[in-house]
Amino acid sequence: MNILLEGYRRFRANGWPERRRVFETLADDGQSPKALVVACIDSRVDPAMIFDAAPGELLTIRNVANLVPPYAPDGAYHGTSAALEFGIRVLEVRHVIVLGHGLCGGVRALLDRAPEQAHEFIPAWMSIAEPARLRTLNRGSAENAHAYCEHEVIKVSLANLMTFPWIAERVGAGKLALDGAWFDIRSGVLMTLQPDGTFAPYD
Numbered sequence: 001m002n003i004l005l006e007g008y009r010r011f012r013a014n015g016w017p018e019r020r021r022v023f024e025t026l027a028d029d030g031q032s033p034k035a036l037v038v039a040c041i042d043s044r045v046d047p048a049m050i051f052d053a054a055p056g057e058l059l060t061i062r063n064v065a066n067l068v069p070p071y072a073p074d075g076a077y078h079g080t081s082a083a084l085e086f087g088i089r090v091l092e093v094r095h096v097i098v099l100g101h102g103l104c105g106g107v108r109a110l111l112d113r114a115p116e117q118a119h120e121f122i123p124a125w126m127s128i129a130e131p132a133r134l135r136t137l138n139r140g141s142a143e144n145a146h147a148y149c150e151h152e153v154i155k156v157s158l159a160n161l162m163t164f165p166w167i168a169e170r171v172g173a174g175k176l177a178l179d180g181a182w183f184d185i186r187s188g189v190l191m192t193l194q195p196d197g198t199f200a201p202y203d
């Protein structure tokens with residue numbers, strides 16, 4: 001905790017005076033972020049840092065392996081779907097980006113197996129990405145299997161976004177855009193999903 005409080009002290013000394021105006025405006029006027037990012041919980045992949053976004057600019061959903069579950073209004077505890085509902089139906093963001101990344105532990109759990117001590121929730125959660133696992137196994141090559149699967153997981157999340165009727169409707173009306181991106185932790189390079197299904201470095 002001390003290390004966090006020391007960070008807070010630095011924020012109050014340096015970050016806060018710089019951003020005070022921004023926060024005051026956001027407090028007075030409310031937030032109206034234009035984009036929503038679905039990212040992984042991985043501590044090395046910070047959407048605000050990667051997109052150099054200021055407070056108020058980016059609505060962020062983070063979960064294991066940046067997954068979007070299929071639309072299922074069944075009364076269960078859908079944290080990710082609730083956040084999507086708020087961002088898209090209430091704040092009316094215009095852009096959703098699914099941000100995957102290299103060396104993803106969630107994808108490793110999907111392809112290999114979940115760590116011994118993490119069997120209660122992770123396997124069931126990662127089963128959302130089963131189509132990505134099958135596509136990875138069936139592609140006839142073992143090369144870069146994890147990166148390949150990380151890319152496929154992004155596509156599964158994008159496909160699942162379209163199962164939400166109020167997302168499909170907005171995309172159809174040109175009011176909402178969906179995109180995929182993948183961040184290489186080692187090189188810091190962002191790859192974006194192309195219309196042909198490949199990922200290419202953004203320049």
Ligand SMILES: [Zn+2]
Nearest residue numbers: 040042104105
């Ligand atoms: Zn991850």
